[in-house]
Amino acid sequence: MSEFVVTFEPHNKHVIVPRGTDLLTACLRAGIFLSASCGGEGLCGKCKVVVRKGAVKSERSRLVSEEERKKGVVLACESIVESDLEVFIPQESIETHPHLTAESEECAPDMLPEEDLPFKHAPMVEKIYLELDRPTHEDSISDLGRIYKALEDRFKTMSVSTHLANVKHLGDVLRESDFKVTATVGYKDGAFEILALEPGDTTRLNYGFAFDIGTTTVTGELIDLHSKKVLATRIAYNRQAGYGSDIITRIIYGSTPEGLEKLSEAIVSNIDEMVEDMAEACEINLATVGAVLCAGNVTMMHLLLKIDPTHIRKEPYVATVTAFPTTPISEVGIELNPKGLFFSVPGVATYVGGDIVAGVLSSGLYKEEDLALLIDIGTNGEIVLGNKEWMIGAAASAGPAFEGSGLAFGMKAVKGAIQKVSIDEKLGVACETIGSDKPRGICGSGYIDLLFQMAKRKIIARNGKIDRGLASKRIRKNEYGYEFVVAFKDESAVGKDIVITEDDIENLKRAKGAIYSAIISLLDKVGKKAEDLKRIYIAGGFGSYINVESAVSIGLLPDIDRKLYAYIGNSSLAGARLSLLSREAFLKTHEIHKGITYLDLSSEPRYMDEYIASLFFPHTDMGRFPSVRL
C-alpha cells in the first residue's frame, strides 16, 4: 500500500498522502499551517507535532528533547509518513491564530467594474457565434477554412489557429448545427487560437477567473465575461506560508525541484479550492471556464509556474521572467478546462511585479496629467510615481503587518475583523467590525485607526511604547512586554481578549516607516516633494475602508490635502479583471510594464536614513507633519 491516511487532531482533519510524504506537507494539504520559519529545513524547531498512532521515519533532531521524544514529539518537516497516522498538533506549532482558517472566505468585491469599461469589451477568451454559409460547389472552401475566414474577417487578422483535437469531428458538428456554431477564441501573443467549437449559440456562457496572488493573501474573482459582472469574490491566505512566511525563505525552499514542486502545489491547491468554491456558489460548470488571468508579484508567479526562483535572491537580484508567456491552463496544473488559457500581467522588475502593473492600469495612473502616486500596501509596499509622460516604481520591504499577518490578533479584511476604532478620553474603546459581527481580530485599517487613537490618547509614546503608568484595566503586562486590550473576552468572538502588543506596534511602526520612506525617497529621486502630488491612490487589502486621517497621523502617508487621496481597494485584482475583460487593457499592461523605471531602494544611500527617521509617530521630523497633533 503506497497511500496512507493521516488524521490531524484537534482539527479532526484527514488527508490521504503517498508514502514518503513529510508531515509538514501533509499538514499543508489538510489546510493547517505549521510554523516553519526555516522553510522546512529542520532548523527552527517550530513545527513540533505529536505522533499518537502509527509510524513515521524521523530524523533525530537536537531541537527535540529526550523527554519530548518519549512523548512522540517530532519535527513535522523531518518526519516521513510510513503508515496511517494520528497526529496531534499543539497550539504553539500553528503558524496563524486559531481564529484564522486556511480556507478561502467570501469577501465583498471592493470595486465593481463600471458600467462602461474604460477599455473596449473584448475578453481574452471570447466566444464568437458564427452563422456560416453552407458549402456549395461554387463555395467549396473547407470546414475549418470557413471558420478561419469568418474569424479572420472578424478580427481583421490572418493569425487564427487551432488544435488538431478541435477539428477531428468538426464536419459533423457543423452539419448537425446547421453551420451555426460558437467558437471559443483565446488571444495569445498577438494571435487568435480557437480553443473549442460547439454547436449553437453559447456566447452567454463565458466565464473567467481573475486572481491577485500575493505573498500573504490570494484574492480571486469569478467574472461573467459576457455581461462583465463579477459573480463571486474569495480571499485566502497563501498556503505557501506553511513553508515560510517571507519571500526569501520561500525562494530558498523553491530552489530545489522538490521544494518548487511543493510550493507550486500549495498555491495551485489554493486556486483550485477558490475556483471550485466560487463555481459551486454560482452554479457554473467549470468546463465552460476558459480563462484565468493572474496579477502577482514576480516571485509568486515563478513559484506558481514552477520557474526556478534561485537567481532572484542572488546578486544582482534578477528574475528569470517578469513577463510570463501565455500558457494552456493544463500546464499550470489548475483544475479547469485544460484547453483554456492562463494569462498573467507582466511585471517591471523582480520586486515590482504584475500586481503593481495591474494597479497602474486600474487606477489610471498611466494617463494622469499631473503628478500622481500609487501605493499598494501588501506584503511589500509597492509604489509607482509619475503621470502619462513617465513612471518610476520601487518596492519597500514593509512586511505583511498591514495584511494582518505576524500580529497577535491580525487578520484579513473579512467578516469579524475590526476595521474602525475610536478611543475616548477614559480609554473606552469603540470598534466597528466588517459585517458588524463580534470581533475575531483586527485588520490593517483597524490597526491604522488603533495606532492613531492610542497615540492621540497618549497610550503610546511617539516611539510606540505603551505608557506603563496609565491606570486602565486595558493596559497590562504580558509575557514579553505590555499590551492594550482592544476588546475584552465577553465582547469578542474568539473566547479571549483581543489585544495589541508592543511587538505588534513595533512591527506596524516598521511597516509604516518602510512605506513612508519609500514614498519620500522616490519623490526625492525625481526632485519632487510630497506637496507636488496632485493625486494619491491607496490600494491594498483593507476591505472597504481606510481612514486617511489616521494613516497620515501615524506617518504612513504624507501630510498633504486629504482630498487628494483616493482609496481604490485591491487595484491588482481590479487590473486583472480589466485585462481579462479587454484585450486592449491587457495590451496596455504590456506598455505600462515597459514604461516604468525601477528604482532599487536598497542601493539608495539615503533610504536607510529616511527609514530610521520614520520609525516614530508620526515622524522624527515633525515639520513634515504640520497638521498632525498627537
Add this chain to the structure above:
Amino acid sequence: MGIELVKEKYSGGINTVEIGKAGRGPVKIGGETTLPFLFEEGQMPHPPIAGLEVFDCEPVDWPEPLKKAWGDSLKDPVKWAQRCVSEFGAKILCVRMQSIHPDWGGRPSDEAVATLKAMAQAVKVPLVVLGCGDDDKDNEALPKASQALKGENCLFGIATQDNYKTLTATCLADGHSIIADSPIDINIAKQLNILISDMGFDPKRIAMHPTTASLGYGMEYVYSIMERARLAAFIGDKMLSMPLALFVGQEAWKVKEAKELGEKQGVNWETATSVAMLQAGADLLVVRHPETARLVTKYIDMIMRKR
C-alpha cells in the same frame, strides 16, 4: 585686492546647559552659534570643558598605565575625587556608579548612594552622575542618587531610547539635567530628545551623547554624526540643539594601542581622540587620565584665545 572669507550665517544655535550652582561651579556648556572655533562666523560663549571620571569603587578593569597614574587613591573614591579637583584642577567631575552593576558585585543602591553623597560633599565642583549601564539597577539606584543630590543641579545619565522614563521623571522632580544617548544615529538622537521633552522635561536641560568612539575605532562615524546634528541645529532644529557630551576616557582606554604601549601612548590616544571630538563640536569631554585632562584643557585655552 584682499580675499574676502566666505562666512556662513545660521539662524539657530545650541542651547546652554548650566551644571552645578553657586558654591558648586556652576559651569555652562553649549551656546554656540557656529561650528567649532570658527569665531568669524559666530559665537562660542562657553569654552568646551574636560572633566575627569571617577568610579564609586575600585576600577578593577582599568589598564595598568591608567591605574598607575592614580595609584592607591583608586581604592578610595572620596580621596580619588578630591585629588581630581585639588591636585589636577578638574572643573567638573563625572561619577560613575559602577559598584551597583551585577557583574561588579551589585552593591545595594543605598550603600552606593551613600558613597556618592560622600564624594559630592568632598568636592565643590559640578557633577555628572552616571549609572552602571544595567537598566534594572540604574532604574533602582539613579532615582535615589537624584534625590540625594536634589538641588545640586547635576547632569544625570544615561537615558537611552529603551530606558529613559525613570531617569527623566526623577531628574524632572529633583531639578537635574539629563544626558540622552543614541547609537551613532542622528534620528534616534532626535527621537529620544522628543520623547524626553514629551514628558514635560525642558529640552534646554538635555545634553546629547552621540556615542563615543576612539581614534582608529570608528571615531570618524561619530564625528560626522556630530557635525550633522550641529548643522541641523544651526538651521533651526530645536530637537537637535543640545550640547554634546563625549565619554572619551571610557573608549580610548579600551583599545589595545592605548592599553599596551605604555602610559604616554595611552595619554596621547585619549588626547588625540578628545581633540578630534572638540573639532567635531563636543562641549563636555569626560577623560580618565589626569595628564589628558591637562593637555586637553591647555588645547582648549589655546584655541579659545583666538576668540
